[in-house]
Amino acid sequence: MRRTLPILVLLLVVTAIPCHGVVSLPEVWARVQVSLESGDGEGLERGVKDLMTTASELGVRRLTPYAMALVQWARAHPGKRGDLAVRLAGKLDPDLPAPHFLMAAASWNGGSPVTGARQFVSGWIAVLRDWSSRRLLLRSLWPWLLLGLVGAVVVGALFQTIRFLPELVHDAWELGQLLFRRADAAVFAVVIVALPVFAGLGLIWLAAWLFVLIWAYLDRRQRVVAGLLWVVAFLLVPVSQLWVDSGLGAAPIPARATAMLAEERADLSTLQGFADLEEQLGTSAIYHLVLGKLFLLHGDCLDARLHFQKALLADSADPRPLVFLGNIAFTEGNISEAIQLYSSAIQRDPRCVLAYYNLSYAFDRSYRFQEADSMRIKARELAGREYTRLRSEGRELKIVDPQVGRDDIERLESEVSPEQWRVAGLARRELPDVVGLVLAPTPLVFLVTGLLGLVGVILRKRWMWTASSCTRCGNVFCPRCKTAVESDAYCSQCISVFLKRDMVAIEQQSAKLDQIRRWERWTGLGRRVVSILAPGSGAILLGRWGKGIGEAFLVSFLGAGALVWLPRFMAELEPSISIVPLQVTFLGLAGLVWLRAIVTSWVRR
Numbered sequence: 001m002r003r004t005l006p007i008l009v010l011l012l013v014v015t016a017i018p019c020h021g022v023v024s025l026p027e028v029w030a031r032v033q034v035s036l037e038s039g040d041g042e043g044l045e046r047g048v049k050d051l052m053t054t055a056s057e058l059g060v061r062r063l064t065p066y067a068m069a070l071v072q073w074a075r076a077h078p079g080k081r082g083d084l085a086v087r088l089a090g091k092l093d094p095d096l097p098a099p100h101f102l103m104a105a106a107s108w109n110g111g112s113p114v115t116g117a118r119q120f121v122s123g124w125i126a127v128l129r130d131w132s133s134r135r136l137l138l139r140s141l142w143p144w145l146l147l148g149l150v151g152a153v154v155v156g157a158l159f160q161t162i163r164f165l166p167e168l169v170h171d172a173w174e175l176g177q178l179l180f181r182r183a184d185a186a187v188f189a190v191v192i193v194a195l196p197v198f199a200g201l202g203l204i205w206l207a208a209w210l211f212v213l214i215w216a217y218l219d220r221r222q223r224v225v226a227g228l229l230w231v232v233a234f235l236l237v238p239v240s241q242l243w244v245d246s247g248l249g250a251a252p253i254p255a256r257a258t259a260m261l262a263e264e265r266a267d268l269s270t271l272q273g274f275a276d277l278e279e280q281l282g283t284s285a286i287y288h289l290v291l292g293k294l295f296l297l298h299g300d301c302l303d304a305r306l307h308f309q310k311a312l313l314a315d316s317a318d319p320r321p322l323v324f325l326g327n328i329a330f331t332e333g334n335i336s337e338a339i340q341l342y343s344s345a346i347q348r349d350p351r352c353v354l355a356y357y358n359l360s361y362a363f364d365r366s367y368r369f370q371e372a373d374s375m376r377i378k379a380r381e382l383a384g385r386e387y388t389r390l391r392s393e394g395r396e397l398k399i400v401d402p403q404v405g406r407d408d409i410e411r412l413e414s415e416v417s418p419e420q421w422r423v424a425g426l427a428r429r430e431l432p433d434v435v436g437l438v439l440a441p442t443p444l445v446f447l448v449t450g451l452l453g454l455v456g457v458i459l460r461k462r463w464m465w466t467a468s469s470c471t472r473c474g475n476v477f478c479p480r481c482k483t484a485v486e487s488d489a490y491c492s493q494c495i496s497v498f499l500k501r502d503m504v505a506i507e508q509q510s511a512k513l514d515q516i517r518r519w520e521r522w523t524g525l526g527r528r529v530v531s532i533l534a535p536g537s538g539a540i541l542l543g544r545w546g547k548g549i550g551e552a553f554l555v556s557f558l559g560a561g562a563l564v565w566l567p568r569f570m571a572e573l574e575p576s577i578s579i580v581p582l583q584v585t586f587l588g589l590a591g592l593v594w595l596r597a598i599v600t601s602w603v604r605r
């Protein structure tokens with residue numbers, strides 16, 4: 001740990017050549033580092049304050065590399081000094097999540113849980129504000145949600161199928177009897193029910209096949225739920241594929257540069273990556289403009305100036321390079337040079353507000369107050385309502401840098417030929433190949449079985465009967481084998497025993513009642529045992545599909561959050577944070593949902 005710090009610092013020194021007027025960031029950082037090593041807390045605080053003043057003069061809001069260096073140092077030096085370093089890291093980059101979480105842990109351990117909780121919350125706010133950790137969070141959400149959905153789909157489809165399997169087998173057998181001799185009917189039934197196995201297809205085909213075959217037995221609401229489950233099952237693999245294609249690799253350099261500009265953040269690796277593209281994109285004026293701005297964000301005025309000059313040569317209309325160059329001259333104290341540059345910017349674009357605005361301050365500095373006032377009036381005239389925003393944007397030296405951001409990077413992408421863009425190793429945003437995604441092996445299973453299931457439902461509604469089970473004894477019957485017609489819900493036996501009581505012998509009645517009692521005992525026991533094994537299954541077997549599938553989703557989602565998402569996400573965000581309390585909370589909630597599902601299954605008859 002200790003060894004990494006000087007390397008990082010060296011990197012900071014090498015890449016940043018100071019602006020002459022201001023004390024450079026690396027110079028101040030060197031002082032911070034001396035205070036760190038000697039344990040001089042006051043010197044450290046002073047150094048960090050100077051670092052922030054310098055950053056404000058340069059228009060840098062987030063000093064991420066320096067903050068990260070402090071956090072790294074703090075990890076290797078736990079205790080009071082480490083805590084101080086973490087607190088100062090939080091000042092250098094308020095949107096970096098790690099310092100918030102480390103401070104929260106320190107407050108918690110130091111006996112102030114309320115402060116700790118507040119810092120913990122602000123850590124999560126920082127996660128949402130910071131582009132790269134927000135991206136990390138969004139990227140990690142799909143696998144988490146995926147695990148929850150897989151749990152819901154597997155439990156939902158499996159137990160719905162199990163519930164209606166007897167009816168399905170009965171109908172297959174009856175159909176076999178209709179078409180063949182009695183002995184062949186059983187073979188026919190087995191072949192129909194296990195068709196994918198005979199076709200040499202896998203288990204997933206069999207599961208999907210059985211699931212669509214039971215659609216014929218569902219009422220309207222159950223069909224809606226089954227349809228939703230089918231859509232989710234169908235989409236799981238294509239969406240995961242899209243997620244892999246779009247989100248897994250490192251963020252593309254242009255996107256990172258856009259974020260860096262928007263957050264006014266120093267970020268060495270992005271700067272390096274963007275600078276490396278010069279050979280391929282160096283003919284573009286916008287490229288140099290953006291790169292110049294990125295160098296400015298690191299306090300490197302020499303390189304910034306070089307690239308603004310290149311931008312100036314490559315594009316004769318954009319006044320922004322001239323304004324930037326004027327600002328650098330202003331920062332360095334070369335006021336007459338600044339006045340010249342701002343004036344050239346106005347020659348290029350007589351409507352350039354910032355050139356007039358900054359020029360007014362340059363005139364102020366050289367005691368030409370009348371000219372300054374007239375420039376200010378001109379700027380106010382051109383800017384209109386925007387003028388107040390300009391005044392609030394001015395930093396320590398009051399001058400304002402031109403906007404460089406997302407629009408410019410998008411223009412860069414559209415300006416550079418696709419070939420150049422590709423040679424630079426940058427991928428253009430492309431539309432996904434939807435057909436290829438849908439025809440991949442797994443979605444194809446659901447597509448084919450789903451269509452067959454739909455056809456099956458329509459055909460059966462028109463030409464075939466559907467079996468049902470007796471609400472009293474569970475016997476499966478269909479119109480072909482049922483002899484009594486007095487009730488739709490009861491089987492023939494139950495109709496004769498319970499509805500036509502006087503025509504049946506007492507012994508027969510009590511035998512039927514015994515059978516019903518056994519049936520109720522065994523199905524009840526089965527349902528209760530199953531509800532312990534798979535969350536939500538008890539409710540599904542009772543016909544409460546929405547509730548059962550919801551329980552299955554919640555338990556698998558919370559469980560996956562505790563066991564998969566939290567360890568992997570937090571390890572990348574800030575590895576030294578203890579995630580056990582959150583894991584316990586997630587698992588506790590999952591356990592409560594599961595327990596409640598079990599209890600309702602055991603209480604209900």
Ligand SMILES: [Zn+2]
Binds near residue numbers: 490492493495
């Ligand atoms: Zn019955």
Ligand SMILES: [Zn+2]
Binds near residue numbers: 174479480482
């Ligand atoms: Zn039948």
